[in-house]
Amino acid sequence: MKPMALYLHIPFCRRKCSYCDFCSFPGHEEDFLPYLDALKREFRQSWNPEWEIASLYIGGGTPTVLSPSALVDLVQTLKSAAPIRLGAEVTIEANPGTVRAEGLAQLLAAGVNRLSIGAQSGQDRLLQVLGRIHTAAEVEATVAAARREGFTNISLDLIYGLPGESLADWEQTLAWATALQPDHLSCYGLQVEAGTPLFGMVRDGTAHLPEEDEASAMFLANTQFLPTAGYQQYEISNFARLPSADQDRSDDYRCRHNLTYWGSGDYLGLGLAACSTVADRRWTNVATLTAYFQALAGGTAPTAEVETLTPRQCMAEMLMLGFRLRTGPDPAAFRARWGMTIDEALGGRVEPLLAGGFLHKAADTYRLTTQGMLVSNAVLTRLLAPLL
Ligand code: SF4
Known part of the structure; x- marks a missing residue:
């Protein structure tokens, strides 16, 4: 299952x-x-x-x-x-x-x-x-x-x-x-x-x-x-x-x-404004009780927005969420899903961040240092913007 x-x-x-x-x-x-x-x-x-x-x-x-x-x-x-x-x-x-x-x-x-x-x-x-x-x-x-x-x-x-x-x-x-x-x-x-x-x-x-x-x-x-x-x-x-x-x-x-x-797994969210992601499909529910009750009473899904994520979006998100973890993105899961290494996906963009003390190289992956976590938004933008 x-x-x-x-x-x-x-x-x-x-x-x-x-x-x-x-x-x-x-x-x-x-x-x-x-x-x-x-x-x-x-x-x-x-x-x-x-x-x-x-x-x-x-x-x-x-x-x-x-x-x-x-x-x-x-x-x-x-x-x-x-x-x-x-x-x-x-x-x-x-x-x-x-x-x-x-x-x-x-x-x-x-x-x-x-x-x-x-x-x-x-x-x-x-x-x-x-x-x-x-x-x-x-x-x-x-x-x-x-x-x-x-x-x-x-x-x-x-x-x-x-x-x-x-x-x-x-x-x-x-x-x-x-x-x-x-x-x-x-x-x-x-x-x-x-x-x-x-x-x-x-x-x-x-x-x-x-x-x-x-x-x-x-x-x-x-x-x-x-x-x-x-x-x-x-x-x-x-x-x-x-x-x-x-x-x-x-x-x-x-x-x-x-x-x-954080591991980019599938999740189902139910209730007002709840968000779900299953594979590349993401949807968000309506945010008012009236709309929520009406949709369900009529037998329809209470969905406000649906989007299909592109493969590049999914890849960037997997890295972005993975970098929140102390251990960094999971290299085996990344390779299994994308058929490439994290190094290949990030290219040379890691070098200045490693040299600046914002990233640390671990086996087959990278992780944010404490200094990198302090400015994680800026670091992740530098790393991932070209994927988006
Ligand atoms: S108002 Fe917001 S922050 Fe306060 S208890 Fe409710 S959900 Fe939590």
């Missing part, structure tokens, strides 16, 4: 955070069940019987604004309708302030085996700037409850480069987060997107972002501090704990689902 990474998008949140430009909005309870029904219908319409679920990721939004029983029903519906690989990673995103111990126990019993908690910062002052609904103490309580209920794979999402955040603040957040002993950490730099309230605050001078040098120092703090706390960087922004020798785990705590994206 063909492995498929399955993503389900739950667009509802308690309220909109100041920096958020995801497809999410404050949810009305009367929409919850119709949305879940529509999601199940979309699953039945689009699932291919030759596929098996290799990983399931329920993200948002804030999936945990839905009741635990509704989420359990969703997971069970999928599991009864499609084969799921033994030991498949099943993740749900949870925001502190929206989960309780009983709900966590129900999710675990239904087969959810990874919890991704939106922590963002260890400082209440900064959480308020972001418009988060929770405090740092509520993050701590959520992690403790998840552990007590038996979750053995917990990830925390953090954001650095916040308005009013200093390097010392960020180092404090890293120390606070690692003291909670999650199994995985995602540390993304804040992107201030046009149209968000935070964008207006920065433009009006009521919010002040750290200088570029300070934000770079925060990224470097991730790469320097987290390994000393037991977390290995495996992607530019992602760090995973290695299993201890006495643990019965044949793998580690890297996010399997996201590794499919």
Whole structure:
């Protein structure tokens, strides 16, 4: 059977955070069940019987604004309708302030085996700037409850480069987060997107972002501090704990689902604004509830855009995503798909980047150095623009 990474998008949140430009909005309870029904219908319409679920990721939004029983029903519906690989990673995103111990126990019993908690910062002052609904103490309580209920794979999402955040603040957040002993950490730099309230605050001078040098120092703090706390960087922004020798785990705590994206594997996204890529076909769903409900009620796919990627686009994307990984693009997978080596695809463009210390040559591939990760967009543009 063909492995498929399955993503389900739950667009509802308690309220909109100041920096958020995801497809999410404050949810009305009367929409919850119709949305879940529509999601199940979309699953039945689009699932291919030759596929098996290799990983399931329920993200948002804030999936945990839905009741635990509704989420359990969703997971069970999928599991009864499609084969799921033994030991498949099943993740749900949870925001502190929206989960309780009983709900966590129900999710675990239904087969959810990874919890991704939106922590963002260890400082209440900064959480308020972001418009988060929770405090740092509520993050701590959520992690403790998840552990007590038996979750053995917990990830925390953090954001650095916040308005009013200093390097010392960020180092404090890293120390606070690692003291909670999650199994995985995602540390993304804040992107201030046009149209968000935070964008207006920065433009009006009521919010002040750290200088570029300070934000770079925060990224470097991730790469320097987290390994000393037991977390290995495996992607530019992602760090995973290695299993201890006495643990019965044949793998580690890297996010399997996201590794499919970075490895250019196929994925099916269901729900509002969800994106799917299967072979060279990519499509994105409509982004409003009305359009989504209408399409599914009429028996049609809720697709807003479809594109067919050219072979060169696919090749450039495989390299671009692969360079996000600490180990670089996979040379065997690249050769198997394109019949050429990574060296042949990149040509002489690697030389100045190697000489400048932005790239490192590894066996049959290249990887970004830490310095290269700091300016990854510029490096990847230099490397890949001729392929596009
Ligand atoms: S909880 Fe997440 S998805 Fe919801 S508004 Fe905040 S950042 Fe956006």
